[in-house]
């Protein structure tokens with residue numbers, strides 16, 4: 001076989017409305033983030049042309065939803081045309097966000113292959129659709145399926161079949177391989193199930209955090225979404241350039257695509273008892289995080305540590321606007337998305353916990369909850385049921401163990417802030 005290369009991406013979520021950010025970001029930054037997301041396919045096309053790849057694969061969630069603005073569909077078509085003009089074919093599978101058949105009818109140029117939908121419950125004779133093409137006398141198979149509805153739970157790994165005549169077989173799989181983390185368990189399967197199919201490369205989609213589940217023979221990779229959409233999708237984002245040599249060996253590199261980078265910055269101010277030093281430390285950590293990449297950043301700053309400033313920082317809004325002002329003065333390309341204060345006052349919690357007053361009882365119950373997450377859930381659910389009502393993202397039961405622990409710590413810190421004031425004494 002001869003060497004070739006391709007670009008793999010997934011989870012572009014074109015047309016994402018960023019409804020949650022409208023309140024948090026000033027209008028010009030909201031526009032910047034929106035543009036970054038709408039234009040991400042353009043940057044991917046630029047990279048494909050620059051890297052002279054032979055084809056491009058997309059493993060689902062090209063669109064954020066089936067009701068994206070029509071203009072977004074046309075913009076995508078223009079990107080496909082630029083690839084067609086460079087003789088680059090595109091292989092697309094649709095995911096849970098953009099199930100096939102629910103989108104407006106708009107024909108793509110003829111360099112684009114869209115994989116047909118998989119039945120939600122396949123019959124034993126079902127096979128995932130494949131297309132085979134030749135690049136400089138090398139026969140390449142790409143197999144993939146589209147979602148025809150927003151939810152498919154069954155693993156489809158066993159329905160991939162290698163064509164015996166090809167030099168290289170590539171599978172596109174939009175779903176949860178191994179641990180799904182925060183993502184829904186769609187098409188949940190295990191790495192072993194994919195490995196059994198004797199393919200040479202698995203281009204995954206669905207999980208937005210980039211991760212290499214296996215580096216070679218075969219490589220199994222989540223490229224991550226090429227543009228983060230909120231602070232939990234932090235860090236530089238990109239697409240994968242995969243080079244295959246004459247022996248079928250795979251080499252991967254990431255090309256950065258995101259122009260707005262989200263950052264979660266933890267700053268430990270333990271022992272600092274002067275506000276200007278605290279602000280200085282935050283600024284230094286921001287400066288280090290954004291050094292020399294040319295991207296625009298949106299950062300959430302988390303201030304932690306044991307400090308006598310704990311009570312002063314309790315006026316979070318004031319600290320946030322001060323930081324905003326100081327960041328602006330330092331002319332760093334950073335917008336503050338928010339500030340979380342997770343400091344603790346320099347008090348001896350062990351001593352306080354022995355108190356027979358409210359504070360002792362409070363600290364003891366926090367401690368016992370933190371030692372037993374099931375007990376914590378039983379204790380907190382009736383108290384927080386009103387706050388975390390049963391919406392998709394807001395239900396109490398969807399909180400992870402780590403989030404429960406964070407809540408408990410935040411409650412403890414809030415109460416400790418008032419130690420020494422009237423009513424809360426050791």
Ligand SMILES: [Mn+2]
Nearest residue numbers: 011061097206
């Ligand atoms: Mn997705």
